[in-house]
Amino acid sequence: MIAEPSADEKPVILSASQIAHGFGKQGLRTEVLRGATLELRRGEVVALFGVSGSGKSTMLAILSGLMMPDRGTVQVLGQDLFSLSNRHRDDLRRKEYGFVFQANNLISWLSARQQLEMLLQWGIGFRLRRATMISNEILGKLGLADRANLLPSQLSGGEQQRVAIARALVKRPSLLFADEPTSSLDWHNGQKVMDLLRQIAREDGTSVLLSTHDQRVREMSDRCLYLNGGVVQSEERR
Ligand SMILES: Nc1ncnc2c1ncn2[C@@H]1O[C@H](COP(=O)(O)OP(=O)(O)O)[C@@H](O)[C@H]1O
Ligand SMILES: [Mg+2]
Structure with a gap:
């Protein structure tokens, strides 16, 4: 049997180096990021x-x-993100990134399936x-087959968040960014969302970066990073 490569052997998909960013002018200026560095590997x-x-959302x-x-x-898939033209950067984001937000932004008058079909x-x-075929396949994989015809208002918070993840996965992105995906969910639904993110990473090789202040997520991720004082501190766990 061939052993799974360890995390260190998986290729680096994204690498950010010494990111600094502040908001506001002169006296009112806040430096939010002060040299934040991180790496994200495949899967x-x-x-x-x-x-x-x-500064999580800013990052x-x-x-x-x-x-x-x-x-x-920021290097993404071997390209320097901020050296690209605006158009190429937009293209890269459209092709390679999926996004899930805390407020999941589902369209209220479309069923779960229609959100993806659209x-x-x-x-x-x-x-x-x-x-329709592809939408059904993704919804099925995410355990939402019997929810496909329901509107967001007919779904639980956890189910809505899973539909938002399904929508982000439609184009099979290399990177999935989720901004506090579990913060508005109860423990059971939060755990389901995390299981799903892990499944996607394992099966499709998608690299998942999620921002959170939910301590329950610690045990359910491969690696934890801490944004503190504008820099990233890491904790190697596995
Ligand atoms: N567009 C902006 N203009 C001014 N200040 C901002 C803007 N975006 C974020 N900030 C400030 O930057 C800091 C970090 O914000 P954010 O990245 O949203 O943090 P987090 O996601 O960790 O809660 C906050 O103090 C916030 O008020
Ligand atoms: Mg935020």
Whole structure:
């Protein structure tokens, strides 16, 4: 039997070096990030901890190329994110990143299946039949087959968050970023969401970075990072 490669042997998908960023002008300026460095390898689930206001969302916005840092570099799949033209950076984000937010932004008048179909039809250009087939497959994989026809208001918080994850996975991203995905969920639903993120990382090789202040997530991720005072401290666990 061939042994699973250890985390250190898996290729680095994203690497951020010495990220610094602040908001506001002169006297009112706050330096949120002060040289934050981190690496994300293929197929690992990494939790980024930090108290509220420590800069987790800012860091995710920078790592995904949505916000240009004052200083520092981000390499994604061998490309220097902030050396790319705006168009190429947008393309890279569209192709390689999936996003899940705390407020899951589901569209209230679309069923679970339609949330996915819409992306496949209008985003990728698939015909409805193919879009329906793929949507059903993803919803099934995420344990939502019997929820496909329900509207967000008819789903539990955990189910809504799983639909949001399904939607992020439609284009099979290399990277999945989740900003506090469990914070509005009870323990049972939070655990289901974490199980799902781990399953996606294991089966599809997706690298998952989630920001959180939920201590329950510690045991359920491969690696924990701490954002504190604008820098990232790591804790090797496995
Ligand atoms: N667009 C912005 N303009 C001004 N200040 C901001 C902006 N975005 C974030 N901040 C500030 O940066 C700090 C970090 O915010 P954030 O990254 O949202 O932290 P977290 O996600 O860890 O709660 C906070 O003090 C916040 O008020
Ligand atoms: Mg935040």
